[in-house]
Each structure stands twice: as structure tokens, then as C-alpha cells.
Amino acid sequence: MIDSADPRRSKGDHQATEIIGQIAKALTEATGLLLAPQRAGPLLRKLVSDKLRITFEQRHLYSYTQTTRLSEETLNALLRWLFHAQRPDGGIAAYYSLLTGYSESYPEVTGYIIPTLYDFARSTDNSGAVVVAQRSARWLLSLQMSTGAFPGGLHTGLHPSQMQPSVFNTGQILQGLVRAHAETKRSQILQAAIGAGDWLVRMQQPDGSWSGPGAYQNAPHTYYSMVAWALALLSEEVSDDRYGIAAERNLDWVLSHFRPGGWIDGINLRGHPNYLHFIAYVLQGVLECGILRRRNHAIQSVAKSAWTLLRKFETNKYLAGAYDTEFKRGAHFTCLTGNAQMSCVWLRLFEMTSDLRYLNAALKINEMLKELIPTGGGQGIAGGVTGSYPIWGPYQPLRYISWGCKFLADALLLEGRLTQSLEASTFGALQCAS
Amino acid sequence: MAVRMAELGHVPTGALALSTLNRGTLLRKLKQWGMHEVVRYAKAKLLPQIGHQRGRAAGNPYLDPLLKHEHGSFRSLREVAAGYGFPLAFCHDQNSSESIAHLQEWAPDLIIFTGGNILRQQVLDLPGLGVLNVHLALLPQIRGMSTPEWSLLNHVPVGITIHCMDAGIDTGPVLQGYELPEVARCESLSDLRNRLIAFGVEKTGDVVEGLVRGTISANPQSDTAPDNQFFVMHEWLQARAAERLMANHRAPTTGAVHE
Numbered sequence: 001m002i003d004s005a006d007p008r009r010s011k012g013d014h015q016a017t018e019i020i021g022q023i024a025k026a027l028t029e030a031t032g033l034l035l036a037p038q039r040a041g042p043l044l045r046k047l048v049s050d051k052l053r054i055t056f057e058q059r060h061l062y063s064y065t066q067t068t069r070l071s072e073e074t075l076n077a078l079l080r081w082l083f084h085a086q087r088p089d090g091g092i093a094a095y096y097s098l099l100t101g102y103s104e105s106y107p108e109v110t111g112y113i114i115p116t117l118y119d120f121a122r123s124t125d126n127s128g129a130v131v132v133a134q135r136s137a138r139w140l141l142s143l144q145m146s147t148g149a150f151p152g153g154l155h156t157g158l159h160p161s162q163m164q165p166s167v168f169n170t171g172q173i174l175q176g177l178v179r180a181h182a183e184t185k186r187s188q189i190l191q192a193a194i195g196a197g198d199w200l201v202r203m204q205q206p207d208g209s210w211s212g213p214g215a216y217q218n219a220p221h222t223y224y225s226m227v228a229w230a231l232a233l234l235s236e237e238v239s240d241d242r243y244g245i246a247a248e249r250n251l252d253w254v255l256s257h258f259r260p261g262g263w264i265d266g267i268n269l270r271g272h273p274n275y276l277h278f279i280a281y282v283l284q285g286v287l288e289c290g291i292l293r294r295r296n297h298a299i300q301s302v303a304k305s306a307w308t309l310l311r312k313f314e315t316n317k318y319l320a321g322a323y324d325t326e327f328k329r330g331a332h333f334t335c336l337t338g339n340a341q342m343s344c345v346w347l348r349l350f351e352m353t354s355d356l357r358y359l360n361a362a363l364k365i366n367e368m369l370k371e372l373i374p375t376g377g378g379q380g381i382a383g384g385v386t387g388s389y390p391i392w393g394p395y396q397p398l399r400y401i402s403w404g405c406k407f408l409a410d411a412l413l414l415e416g417r418l419t420q421s422l423e424a425s426t427f428g429a430l431q432c433a434s
Numbered sequence: 435m436a437v438r439m440a441e442l443g444h445v446p447t448g449a450l451a452l453s454t455l456n457r458g459t460l461l462r463k464l465k466q467w468g469m470h471e472v473v474r475y476a477k478a479k480l481l482p483q484i485g486h487q488r489g490r491a492a493g494n495p496y497l498d499p500l501l502k503h504e505h506g507s508f509r510s511l512r513e514v515a516a517g518y519g520f521p522l523a524f525c526h527d528q529n530s531s532e533s534i535a536h537l538q539e540w541a542p543d544l545i546i547f548t549g550g551n552i553l554r555q556q557v558l559d560l561p562g563l564g565v566l567n568v569h570l571a572l573l574p575q576i577r578g579m580s581t582p583e584w585s586l587l588n589h590v591p592v593g594i595t596i597h598c599m600d601a602g603i604d605t606g607p608v609l610q611g612y613e614l615p616e617v618a619r620c621e622s623l624s625d626l627r628n629r630l631i632a633f634g635v636e637k638t639g640d641v642v643e644g645l646v647r648g649t650i651s652a653n654p655q656s657d658t659a660p661d662n663q664f665f666v667m668h669e670w671l672q673a674r675a676a677e678r679l680m681a682n683h684r685a686p687t688t689g690a691v692h693e
Binding site for chain 1: 471584588663672674
């Protein structure tokens with residue numbers, strides 16, 4: 001997701017800027033097709049195939065209980081997509097648009113793709129993934145601002161001093177830096193991570209949230225639990241509890257937004273629906289931070305929300321791309337990234353609780369996602385994850401997005417690790433949490 | 435089930451069967467599943483019928499003794515209805531007005547529902563003694579789908595529960611629960627299911643007799659929390675359940691009764 005902030009703008013300015021921005025975006029995208037008419041073929045093919053599929057093949061879960069595509073094949077395809085998305089500067093593109101091609105490098109995603117690259121390398125002995133991760137880390141170091149923060153938005157070539165700092169993006173990049181340091185032990189990376197962590201602690205509000213300068217739309221957001229997760233990781237890596245305490249302060253603030261039915265308030269994105277991607281961000285951040293900080297209440301709160309979504313998935317046969325408050329009404333499209341993130345949440349909850357229903361739901365949603373990954377179509381398309389299914393859905397329309405690949409790769413890596421360890425074990429120790 | 439009831443002297447006042455291979459069902463499944471899955475579904479539905487017509491063993495072998503009569507074996511519900519002289523109607527949906535009209539005409543004291551769908555309150559309210567269902571697991575521990583497999587994976591004894599249906603999913607009051615004896619003799623998951631179905635038919639007869647004599651009554655479930663609901667199982671976990679079943683090969687058990 002694209003998260004940039006300018007603290008000097010008023011609410012009215014923000015709205016006007018957003019409208020102008022959307023018009024400019026639409027014009028740029030349309031112009032992209034005029035400049036590269038060869039993209040019309042793949043665009044039309046994808047539009048027609050999604051239309052045919054949603055009209056004549058409304059698959060439901062009974063069809064996704066069987067494996068038709070191997071997870072390893074899909075994982076390799078996803079990683080190939082990410083390798084190709086690395087730009088000459090070393091950053092990973094945010095997306096491949098069917099209208100405009102690859103975007104510029106995107107610092108946020110480049111950061112939190114690093115752990116995925118190392119996990120893939122470890123799981124498959126793929127040294128190419130390590131090379132991509134190292135190039136990514138080098139590029140990120142060149143972007144760090146003197147305050148320790150990292151900039152928001154796409155990289156447009158500006159000098160760091162001219163860019164706007166972003167709390168969320170700094171947190172996401174911090175995840176990558178912590179992992180890169182754990183893998184390489186390079187002191188330069190460690191210093192960058194500590195600088196980013198210190199800036200995040202300085203920017204935190206007394207209530208534990210991040211708002212005002214550096215926060216998207218200047219407002220606090222519960223999905224910044226992902227930042228708390230990054231701080232908890234840093235705390236473990238450098239054995240400094242200051243970062244862990246800051247992470248827990250945010251965790252407490254986010255947990256105060258969980259409703260008894262599992263809904264989470266405070267996603268708070270003006271002008272956007274509650275996309276599943278952000279709901280899942282909240283859950284992932286709280287869950288991982290809760291695990292690292294040994295906060296059972298956090299894990300239980302996530303389990304409640306995740307169970308509500310699991311029941312929706314199992315009974316409605318899909319997860320909606322966006323939900324109204326209390327998960328009451330779902331939008332009629334699917335956010336594939338959100339699905340992959342929920343798969344990660346369910347798999348981690350299975351790991352924490354041994355409740356096999358989480359694993360079952362994750363296996364099924366992974367089958368569905370694997371079937372939606374194109375096997376052909378050239379660079380930018382083959383192995384890519386679209387923002388929405390169908391591709392014209394409102395979340396990142398007509399784009400294959402790098403963070404979609406990242407989260408589905410995470411889900412498949414996790415699936416592989418857990419199923420292998422279950423097969424190796426007696427399986428007898430498992431029980432359902434209920 | 436109809437034969438078992440008739441043999442006990444409770445000849446059904448009518449039987450309502452869901453037609454599985456009609457145009458509407460196939461078109462709906464084509465839209466939901468796509469062509470590949472529909473062909474597989476049609477094959478699964480058609481091949482046992484073809485096998486049966488050619489005189490080969492088909493369906494559930496544990497029901498064969500029950501289906502035997504002095505001139506041979508019943509091969510379909512149509513033959514059972516003709517043999518015992520009760521009306522048989524086909525429908526596309528158990529909750530349709532057409533189905534409800536049949537049920538109102540037959541005015542049964544009790545409905546035994548052998549399908550897996552949810553019934554509307556209008557249907558549930560029709561018979562005075564309620565709508566019975568054989569659930570292929572012990573309640574309240576395992577509700578929902580793929581229940582024998584979930585029982586195996588969760589160390590819950592494999593069995594059946596005969597309960598009165600209500601608006602929820604397997605949440606109605608329990609009449610009787612039974613553990614399946616000789617689980618260790620099962621050769622596969624499908625063998626386990628066949629044994630459970632035949633066991634359910636046999637025990638439903640016992641429960642109906644108990645209801646008639648007034649020796650069995652329905653008890654509300656101790657726990658109807660949604661947390662006990664299970665869903666269709668992915669094939670990877672099914673394979674683990676099958677491994678568990680095979681690992682459990684041991685001396686036959688007697689089978690306990692859960693009241």
C-alpha cells in the first residue's frame with residue numbers, strides 16, 4: 001500500500017489533493033496505454049478471462065479442497081516475479097500495471113520483502129534470492145534520512161532531504177533491516193535499523209499511537225500494529241527493551257480498538273473502504289507483536305477476529321475485498337493480498353493453538369490463490385498477484401502488486417514449513433483448541 | 435432408512451427424494467465449479483448407478499443385508515416405495531413450496547432427514563415429533579462437515595448422534611449418541627463413512643422405537659457454541675486422518691452409548 005504524509009496540509013487541502021491525485025493517476029495510466037499500445041493485448045486478455053471466470057466458474061470451497069497446482073511451483077513463480085520487479089536502482093517496483101508497466105521502486109515494500117527473500121533462500125537453497133535481498137538492503141540504506149526515518153511513497157529520485165518521512169514505511173523497512181542484519185551482521189545495517197527505531201520511538205504519541213507528522217493523513221491507524229511488530233523485532237535483535245516497550249504501548253492502544261465481535265476500529269483511512277488488506281495488517285501486526293512480547297491477550301484477541309473471518313470464508317466461500325463495521329457487509333470483489341495475509345494469520349494461529357481448522361482454512365485459501373496466479377504472460381504478469389479479483393475491482397485495479405506476491409510467498413513458505421513438520425511428527429499430539 | 439423403518443412396522447407415509455442429476459443442478463454446479471469439476475461430479479453420480487444396473491456391487495456394502503428381500507435386493511428408493519406401497523416424490527429443493535405441499539399432504543408424525551442441507555422452520559415445524567437427523571460424529575464435540583475425519587484428527591471417539599434438527603447447524607437436542615464399534619476394522623475413510631451410515635440406519639430404528647415407547651427423550655446440547663463447528667476438510671488433512679485411521683488398527687471395541 002502507498003503511505004505518504006505531509007503534516008503541513010489541512011483536511012480541505014488533503015481532499016482537494018486526493019481528487020486531483022486520482023484524476024492525474026487515471027490520466028497517467030490511460031496515457032501509459034497510448035505510449036505502449038502493445039500492452040492492449042494482455043490487458044484485454046486479462047479482462048476477458050476474469051469476466052468469463054466470474055460468470056461461468058464461480059468456484060466455491062468444495063472445489064478448493066484438492067491440490068491442482070503445487071505450492072512449490074507457485075512459490076518459484078512468485079519469487080521470479082519479485083526478482084524481475086527489482087529495478088536498476090536496487091529497489092523493488094510497487095506494481096506492474098497493465099496500462100503503464102512497472103512502477104518506480106517502492107521503499108516500503110522493498111523493505112518488508114527482504115525477510116521473504118531470505119526465507120525463500122533458506123527453504124530452497126536459492127542464492128539468487130540472497131543477492132536480491134542484499135541489493136535491496138543497500139538501496140534502502142541510501143534512502144535513510146538524517147533523522148533515521150525513511151520516506152513515504154514511490155521513489156522519484158529526490159534527495160532524502162527533500163522527501164517526506166513516513167512512520168508506517170519506516171516500520172515496514174525496519175522489518176527488512178532487522179532481518180538483513182540477522183543474516184549479514186553488517187554494522188551499517190544495524191546502525192540504520194537503530195536509527196529508524198529511535199525515530200519511531202521519538203514520534204510515538206503518549207497514548208501509544210502514531211499520528212500527526214509522519215502518519216498517513218496525519219491520523220492514527222490501528223494497522224500501524226505492523227510498526228509495533230517491527231519494533232518488537234528490533235528489540236529482540238539488539239536486546240534493547242526500549243523498542244519492545246514502545247511496541248507494547250502501541251499494542252495496548254490497538255487492542256483497545258478491538259470490539260467483542262472481533263471487529264477492529266481505527267483503520268481510519270479517509271476516502272477508502274476497510275480493505276481486507278488493512279484488516280489483515282492489524283491482525284498480523286498484533287499477532288506477531290503479541291507472540292514476540294508473550295502477550296496472550298493479544299493472541300486471543302486476534303484469534304477472535306481471525307475466527308470470525310474464517311467462518312465467513314468457510315460459509316460464504318470467499319473473503320470479501322472490503323468490509324463494513326462488524327464485518328457486516330462485504331464488497332463483491334476479493335482482495336488477493338488480504339486473502340494471502342489471512343492465510344498467514346491462520347497458519348500462525350494454528351502454530352500457536354494447534355487448532356487444525358486454521359490450517360484447513362489456510363490450505364484451502366492457498367489453493368484458491370494458487371489457481372489465480374498466471375503461469376504465462378511475460379514479465380510483470382507471469383507469477384504475479386493482482387490487487388483485486390476480478391482485476392477491475394477497486395483495490396489496486398489493473399495491477400499486479402509486489403506486496404501481493406510477498407504475502408502469498410510468505411503464506412506458501414509457512415504452509416510448507418508447517419505441513420512438513422506435521423508430516424515428520426507423530427501427528428498424535430495435535431488437538432483442536434475447542 | 436425407509437426399509438429399516440418399514441421392517442420395524444413404521445411404513446413411511448411418503449418419501450421425498452432430491453433429484454441430483456437434473457438440468458438445474460448441473461447448470462448451478464457448472465457455474466460454481468467449472469466444467470472439469472462437473473464432469474467429475476457427474477461421473478461420481480453416474481458410475482455407481484451404471485454399476486448397479488449391471489449387477490455389480492455398488493453403494494454401501496454394509497446396507498446390503500438390510501436391502502435384501504425374498505426375491506432379491508432393493509436397488510433404489512423407487513423399488514422400496516413400490517415394495518412397501520408408500521408414495522415417492524422427487525424435488526429439487528427440500529424447502530420448496532412443492533416439497534412442503536407433499537409433506538403437508540402426508541402429515542407425518544416424524545420426519546427422518548438423511549440429507550445435509552439446512553431445513554426451513556416451516557419444514558421443521560411440520561411433524562409433531564420433530565425432524566430427526568443422523569449426524570456422523572458425536573455431538574456437541576464435532577458439528578458441521580467432514581465430521582468422521584475431524585473426529586479422528588481431534589481424538590474424539592468416532593460415532594454418530596441422532597438428534598432433533600433445529601434452525602442451527604447440528605445444534606438441536608440430542609436423542610442418542612453412539613460410538614462406532616470396531617473402528618479398527620475400517621480399511622479407509624470411505625469404508626468408515628459406509629460403516630457409520632449403516633450404523634446410523636440401524637440405530638435410528640432403535641431410537642424411533644424408543645420414542646414410540648417413550649423410553650428416549652431429547653436433551654438440549656450442553657454446548658452449542660459456534661467454536662465446535664468444523665468445515666469441509668482439505669485433502670492434505672484428509673490424508674492425515676486416513677493415516678490416523680490406519681494407525682488405529684487394533685482389537686475391536688464394543689462401542690459406548692452417549693445419552
